[in-house]
Amino acid sequence: MxxxxxxxxxxxxxxxxxxxxxxxxxxxxxxxxxxxxxxxxxxxxxxxxxxxxxxxxxxxxxxxxxxxxxxxxxxxxxxxxxxxxxxxxxxxxxxxxxxxxxxxxxxxxxxxxxxxxxxxxxxxxxxxxxxxxxxxxxxxxxxxxxxxxxxxPMAFGTAWHMLVERAALRPGETVLVQAVGSGIGVAAIQIANLIGAHVIGTAGSDWKLEKAVGMGVDPSKLINYNERDIYDEVMKMTNKRGVDVVFEHIGGENFGKVVQSVTRNGRLVTCGGTASYDVSMNIAHVFHKQVSIIGSNSATRWEFEQISRLLLEGKFExxxxxxxxxxxxxxxxxxxxxxxxxxxxxxxxxx
Ligand SMILES: [Zn+2]
Missing domain, CATH: 3.90.180.10 (Medium-chain alcohol dehydrogenases, catalytic domain)
Incomplete structure (x- = not known):
């Protein structure tokens, strides 16, 4: 009025x-x-x-x-x-x-x-x-x-729903976090740290990768995807095993590479495609190794309550x-x- x-x-x-x-x-x-x-x-x-x-x-x-x-x-x-x-x-x-x-x-x-x-x-x-x-x-x-x-809210909520609820990331597993410099990439690293999972991170520039080191990512577990092949690097870092979980929100031309980087019975969880929604992959990389591709959208109120509490306890920065x-x-x-x-x-x- x-x-x-x-x-x-x-x-x-x-x-x-x-x-x-x-x-x-x-x-x-x-x-x-x-x-x-x-x-x-x-x-x-x-x-x-x-x-x-x-x-x-x-x-x-x-x-x-x-x-x-x-x-x-x-x-x-x-x-x-x-x-x-x-x-x-x-x-x-x-x-x-x-x-x-x-x-x-x-x-x-x-x-x-x-x-x-x-x-x-x-x-x-x-x-x-x-x-x-x-x-x-x-x-x-x-x-x-x-x-x-x-x-x-959105970065940690979305990443939490992806890793905890949809992909059920467990302690000791290895997760490939795409674009560590993004708000959601930062959240994924901190949540993986809290769970006790190992992180391999990607970014398009070295200075972003260096910042990920500041959040506890092993400097030898970082990939500049503009200079290196994600699949080749993941295989080197994991003794040809691949990762348990891929945290995906980029889509675009690297999608096929990250699907290929998942280990047997592993999973890829995706909440978006900032580079492009159109992706291509070799379907043999999915069925042969029994890989799950999992969609994820936002976060529930219950999850939001959990992560708010963790924020106030100082678990997230x-x-x-x-x-x-x-x-x-x-x-x-x-x-x-x-x-x-x-x-x-x-x-x-x-x-
Ligand atoms: Zn409804």
């Missing part, structure tokens, strides 16, 4: 310059919903694709991106339990599921028939305020840096590449388009 907020929005798809910082209507929390004052929002590859027009999100215009949101509880709509106090900091689970469809009833909320993501189907965190169902907020306690916390103020969302997109960083790019939403 005449209440406004500032947000970085786009009216039409296109380049980074389509993101405009301006005043729009502030949302009101409905029944069972909470209004969150956004403090920081991570940028994801999806945001760039949606802004560029590669995804139809279904959200009304102006479109508000941003699924990686941390902030503080501002106010509750009617019918809420109000377990988290007003003013307390929270991280938002980005999957909004219906709770009633066949998949939800089976406990598979990440494949809900009617799901929508924050920042895609629903208005996201490139704004001063966002509304979500109350069940999507998770307390952050006194976590010291909200810009760092905003590097956490999300990595921030660079922080931009929300006003400079267009510049942040332009920066990320170059894909030069290590870790996540964050929008800080100030007073």
């Amino acid at each position: 005449g209440t406004t907020m500032r947000a970085a929005v786009f009216e039409e798809t296109g380049g980074p310059e389509k993101l405009v910082y301006r005043e729009i209507d502030r949302p009101e929390p409905g029944r069972g919903e909470v209004l969150v004052r956004v403090r920081a929002c991570g940028i994801n590859g999806f945001d760039l694709l949606a802004r560029g027009g590669r995804y139809k999100t279904g959200q009304a215009k102006p479109h508000i991106l941003g699924g990686d949101v941390v902030g503080s509880v501002d106010s509750y709509g009617p019918g809420c339990e109000e377990k988290v106090g007003v003013g307390e900091n929270v991280a938002l689970h980005w999957v909004i599921s219906c709770g009633r469809c066949e998949q939800c009833l089976r406990g598979f909320e990440t494949t809900c028939l009617r799901y929508g993501y924050l920042g895609a189907k629903y208005p996201g965190g490139y704004a001063e305020y966002v509304v979500v169902p109350e069940r999507n907020i998770f307390p952050l306690g006194d976590y010291p840096d909200l810009n760092v916390a905003a590097a956490f 999300p990595v921030v590449d660079r922080v931009f103020p929300l006003q400079e969302a267009a510049a942040a997109h332009e920066y990320l388009d170059g894909r030069s960083g290590f870790g996540k790019v964050i929008l800080s939403v100030g007073d």
